[in-house]
Amino acid sequence: MSKGPTGFVFAGGGSLGAVQVGMLRALLEAGCSPDFVVGASAGAINAAYFAGAPDLDGVARLARIWSGLKRVDIFPMSVSRVLGLLRHPDYIVEPTGLRRMIETHLDFANFEDARLPLHIMATDQQGMSVRLSNGPVIDAILASAAIPGVFPTVPIGGRHLMDGAIAANTPLRLAVELGATRIVVLPTGYACALQGPPKGVIGRTLHAVTLLIAWQLMQELEALPHDIDVHMAPALCPLDVSPYDFSAAPRLIERATETTRKWIAEGGLERRAHAHELSAHHHH
Numbered sequence: 650m651s652k653g654p655t656g657f658v659f660a661g662g663g664s665l666g667a668v669q670v671g672m673l674r675a676l677l678e679a680g681c682s683p684d685f686v687v688g689a690s691a692g693a694i695n696a697a698y699f700a701g702a703p704d705l706d707g708v709a710r711l712a713r714i715w716s717g718l719k720r721v722d723i724f725p726m727s728v729s730r731v732l733g734l735l736r737h738p739d740y741i742v743e744p745t746g747l748r749r750m751i752e753t754h755l756d757f758a759n760f761e762d763a764r765l766p767l768h769i770m771a772t773d774q775q776g777m778s779v780r781l782s783n784g785p786v787i788d789a790i791l792a793s794a795a796i797p798g799v800f801p802t803v804p805i806g807g808r809h810l811m812d813g814a815i816a817a818n819t820p821l822r823l824a825v826e827l828g829a830t831r832i833v834v835l836p837t838g839y840a841c842a843l844q845g846p847p848k849g850v851i852g853r854t855l856h857a858v859t860l861l862i863a864w865q866l867m868q869e870l871e872a873l874p875h876d877i878d879v880h881m882a883p884a885l886c887p888l889d890v891s892p893y894d895f896s897a898a899p900r901l902i903e904r905a906t907e908t909t910r911k912w913i914a915e916g917g918l919e920r921r922a923h924a925h926e927l928s929a930h931h932h933h
Contacts, residue, residue, distance in 0.1 A: 653830030657683035657699075658821050661690020661794075661814040661862050662837025663855040663892030667715045669695045669835045671905025672882040673708045676833065679913045685766035685827065689813030689820040690862070691837065693769045693793035694751065697786055700767035701757050714754050715898040723747050723895070724799075724851055740801045741851065744791050747800070751787050760786055768827060769793045770820045771803075771810040778816035779808065780823060796858060799851055814862045819869045821879075831878040833918075834870075836927055838884025839863050840891055852893035859892050867924035881922035883912045 657676075659669055669692065676682070682703065688696025698711050725746045760767055760783045769781045771792040781789035784805075792803035792810035802809040813820065824832050839859035840847070847856050863884075873879055885904055890897045909917075 654684035654828060655682070655831040655833065656824035656827060656829035657686045657696070658824050658832055658834045659686065659688035659692030659696040659699075660820065660834065660836045660866060661692050661812070662839070662859045663691050664718075664720075664895045664898065665837035665839070665859065665888075665890065665892045665901065666691035666695055667898035667901040668837055668885055668905035670708060670712045670715055671902040671907075672835045672909045673699060674705065674712070674902075674906050675909035675913060676882070677705050677708060678910070679918070681833065681913075681918060683765065683833070685768065685829070687768045687770065687820040687824045687827070688793065689770040689816075690794055690796075690858070692820070692835070693790045693813065695835075696769065697751075697755060697763070697767055697790055700763035700765040701755060703765045710754075712899075712902050715902065718750070718895050718898060720893065720895045721746070722750055724893075741799050744795070744800050747794065748787060748791060751790055755786065758786060759784060760789070768823060770813040770816060770818075770823050771795075771805075772813055772816040773808050773810060774802075776815065776817050778813070778818040778823065779805075779810055781805065796851075796854060799854055812858065814858050814865075819862075819865050821866060821869045821873070825873065825877060830876070832880070834866065834879065834881040834922065836863065836866060836881060836884045837892070838886060838888060838927070840888055842887035842889040843891065844889070847891035847893055849893065852891050855892040863927050867927050870922055870924045870927075879922050880918050880920075881926055883908045883917070884927055
């Protein structure tokens with residue numbers, strides 16, 4: 650066991666972010682908790698929420714939020730929205746639903762007020778990762794979760810920021826830069842067992858982004874210095890849930906809780922993660 654700080658890294662993954670709730674539950678039950686958290690994309694929402702309530706009660710509330718979430722809360726598609734697309738053809742979805750959801754459930758406004766140090770990663774227009782660690786949290790989350798072409802970019806500090814998943818670096822690299830000697834990655838995985846592409850332009854975009862996140866994480870894991878103690882909670886595979894399908898959240902949370910408990914019981918927190926764990930043996 651390393652003596653330095655532990656960082657939890659929340660990767661992105663659309664509606665598959667629900668699995669991180671189950672992972673958190675199992676990790677906290679096992680006495681594993683972080684000194685700071687890093688989140689990108691959909692993972693920024695969970696990281697921020699957890700930083701405000703970093704205990705099992707907070708995780709139980711987060712499970713209730715995810716279980717009550719509907720696609721239309723985040724991606725309100727309507728006739729007026731389609732007409733709006735003609736007026737500003739830069740993005741498909743107004744972020745008002747996402748903003749309202751975050752404002753409703755997050756009980757602090759600025760990074761400085763979180764109970765755990767919180768870092769959110771977004772991407773600038775050159776593809777460089779931008780670390781957001783102070784000021785208003787909601788803008789940072791909206792920037793980190795701004796899927797290109799789906800949500801508008803978010804101007805922060807004079808830069809137009811977008812989804813943290815698109816950055817050259819991953820939040821894993823950021824956790825290393827922040828001085829973690831022990832890192833637990835909470836991946837969302839991807840729909841490894843879908844029979845065909847998800848329906849709809851947003852579903853397909855999200856699926857592509859989850860693939861990007863998974864492969865980037867694998868590459869970063871291989872490149873990590875060997876003195877970093879890194880563990881990756883098990884992604885769910887086979888998984889036939891689209892990252893655009895919010896209705897499966899309760900089932901995903903339960904599955905992730907069980908899978909992570911089993912992984913911990915089998916010594917997952919004792920051995921270093923390897924990239925092949927994310928490409929989770931598809932051929933069960």
